[in-house]
Amino acid sequence: MSSTQTTRPDPGGDRAVIETGTKRAGDTVFRGTATGSGVLILLVLAAVAAFLVGEAVPAFTADPAEIEGERGLVAYVWPLLFGTVLAAVIALLVATPIAVGIALFISHYAPRRLAQGLGYLVDLLAAVPSIVYGIWGITVLSRWMIPVYGWLAEQLGFIPLFAGPASTTGRTILTAGLVLAVMILPIITALSRDVFLQTPRLHEEAALALGATRWEMVKYSVIPYGRSGVVSAAMLGLGRALGETMAVALVLSVSNVVTFNLVSSTNPSTIAANIALNFPEASGIDVNVLIASGLALFVITFLVNFAARWVVQRSGAKA
Amino acid sequence: MTTTTGPSPSPEAVAEIEQPMRQARLPRWTPWASLAAALVVALLVTAPGGRSLGGVVAITAIAHLVLIGVLSAVREGSRRAKDRIVTALVTIAFGLAMIPLVSVVWTVVGNGLARFDTTFFTWSMRGVVGEGGGALHAIWGTIIVTLIAALISVPVGLLAAVYLVEYGAGSRLAKAITFLVDVMTGIPSIVAGLFVAALFVIVVGPGTKLGIMGSLALAVLMIPTVVRSTEEMLKLVPNDLREAAYALGVPKWRTITKVVLRTSVSGIATGITLAIARVAGETAPLLVTLGITTGTNFNPFDGRMATLPVYAYYQYTQPGVPAEAGVERAWTAALVLIILVMALNLVARLISRLFAPKVGR
Structure with missing residues (x-):
């Protein structure tokens, strides 16, 4: 995943020497196919963008009255966009500290012999399909959260986030965010663990030799070294949380409003969940509207991932 | 954490040194x-x-x-x-x-x-109302759709990785591809489904739902994963092996197929298995591309197909009467799905452990 490997031989560097010989048909063909496959990937990405734009255009130009809610495209997409970002941010705020903790536990605290096995356990979380998380979220997690929401609304109701009235089903945006947090936990953990493990051994030993406790060693050598890696891992997690569909579609009870109230039964939907719920039965202009919202999602996740990769590349060049 | 080298000092000396520094x-x-x-x-x-x-x-x-x-x-x-x-x-x-x-x-x-019984694995949902019924059609659908996705994405991904490592290394095109592949791994799965849906709306007509559409959507998600893992594996092949082959007069393409790919085959197989495991559990792109049916459909070019994740979704959200029967089928489908994905992950780990290359890190 991470591109911080620096001392790699350059396998293409000998190209000039090899290709001065006689041209072989096999070489030309193989090289052409390989290059073609590479270019094909670029074309696919371009096609994704082009077809989404092409099918979204009718929604942009349509009469506002034809679009669901009868107030135009922006009014329709805005609450969805809000819900998408809200759920993803909740997931990120919950998952990042825990993931960093787990990554430190596996890389620096767990007994050496157990560490790899424990890492696999966390990776297993990533192997559970999203539909399973969705059904689990709606039947188990939401029920766990009902008393918690009741308590939050009662005790902390003065904070707008927990204003209530508390949902009696537990199917709130906070539950959706928590399910998303579970789903992005493994990716943030795996990437953070990788950068933490790459901390130069000498930095760590120097800190310990100066009498630092293990936490001081981690604080002054491991965390500064891994900070940019953790940032990009969190952003990749954010990208995944933004686009996650089924878990949200199942868990959330939707009413398309814009609200910061996290524990009530009226919640904004997310773009991806809205598409999943409505696309199978949609027809006519509704299809175009849904594709337009999908385009918005594509652009947002593209930008987030772009930024994350940019951070990785920049830090990779520095290391 | 710490490593000691050289002969260790006698216990008395250690005690003497440690004495003043000992903390509670x-x-x-x-x-x-x-x-x-x-x-x-x-x-x-x-x-x-x-x-x-x-x-x-x-x-x-x-x-x-x-x-x-x-x-x-x-x-x-x-x-x-x-x-x-x-x-x-x-x-x-x-x-x-x-x-x-x-x-x-x-x-x-x-x-x-x-419901983890023989009926579940031998029946489809055709004509089933209420209790009974199974997911045979959905299991076949998942197998067919995932296999076609793998057949599309493995050659493309493999060859693209070969280009990136063996031919294009350092070139501007290769850098652009690497970067966009990285970005592509983050495409939301529903967007991949929408893309294929939009494509078929334009090419075939609105409302088209085919098995092959699901495969294409999964392939879009799978290609970047295959490229990334294969690329990492190819980079681990030592340059000495390539040079030895060139020195023997072996053409470059035969060096790649017979030496480079042969050396890294276990790592590549692991990566592909993990990629299959990842897309096998995808629901969203299949929901918008191939829908659901009640009967077994073996032809990906004709009509809707049922797949396990979508089956679980519809059995849970539209369970019919009595609701318990549908919900139970949904849970069993989820269980089968988890077993399938975990098994694929296990196979991947076994491949990488048993056939790990004896070179590199």
Whole structure:
């Protein structure tokens, strides 16, 4: 995943020497196919963008009255966009500290012999399909959260986030965010663990030799070294949380409003969940509207991932 | 953590050196004792108002943090106290992540076993109302759709990785491809489904739902994963092997197919298996591209196909009458799906362990 490997031989560097010989048909063909496959990937990405734009255009130009809610495209997409970002941010705020903790536990605290096995356990979380998380979220997690929401609304109701009235089903945006947090936990953990493990051994030993406790060693050598890696891992997690569909579609009870109230039964939907719920039965202009919202999602996740990769590349060049 | 080299000094010398620097330390068993004490505290605190597992665990964790912090601060000073608190915190973080894993497996196995019977694997849903019925059609659908996706994405991904490592290394095109592949791994799966849906709306007409559309959507998701893992594996092949082949006069393309790919085949197979495992559980792109049917459909170019994830979704959200029958089928489908994905992951780990290349890191 991470591109911080620096001392790699350059396998293409000998190209000039090899290709001065006689041209072989096999070489030309193989090289052409390989290059073609590479270019094909670029074309696919371009096609994704082009077809989404092409099918979204009718929604942009349509009469506002034809679009669901009868107030135009922006009014329709805005609450969805809000819900998408809200759920993803909740997931990120919950998952990042825990993931960093787990990554430190596996890389620096767990007994050496157990560490790899424990890492696999966390990776297993990533192997559970999203539909399973969705059904689990709606039947188990939401029920766990009902008393918690009741308590939050009662005790902390003065904070707008927990204003209530508390949902009696537990199917709130906070539950959706928590399910998303579970789903992005493994990716943030795996990437953070990788950068933490790459901390130069000498930095760590120097800190310990100066009498630092293990936490001081981690604080002054491991965390500064891994900070940019953790940032990009969190952003990749954010990208995944933004686009996650089924878990949200199942868990959330939707009413398309814009609200910061996290524990009530009226919640904004997310773009991806809205598409999943409505696309199978949609027809006519509704299809175009849904594709337009999908385009918005594509652009947002593209930008987030772009930024994350940019951070990785920049830090990779520095290391 | 620390490594010692050279002959170790005699025990007396060590004792002499360590003597003035020795600090008061808590005995090694202190954390465990603190944890046990915290558990007792939690049980006592929750006793009057009725216990819930979550409450006990949460109070135990907090009590343990406080207890170990105070003990250590009194006996060992604030620096070590901080160290112990952080140790407890990261351990708790790990434990926290295990809760959903255990809970998911527990509930899915517990609820899924009810219908984990022969009927489920030998019946489709054609003509089934209420109880009975199975997921044979959905299992076939998942196998067909995933296999076609793999047939499309493996050659493309493999060859693109070969280009990136063997032909294009350092060129501007290769850099652009690498970067966009990285970005593509983050495409939301529903967007891949929408893309294929939009494509077929334009090419075939609105409302088209075909098995092949699902395969294409999965292929879009799978290609970047295959490229990334293959690329990593090809980079691990030592240059000496390539040079040895060139020195023998072997053409470059035969060097790649017979030496480079042969050396890294286990790593590539692992990556492909993991990629298949990832897309096999995808729901969203299939929901918008191939829909659901009640009967078995073996032809991906003709009509809708059922797949396990979509089957689980519809059985759960539209269970029919009586609702329990549908919900039970959904749980069993989820169980089958988890078993399938976990098995693929296990196979991937086995491949990488058993056939790991004897070179590199």
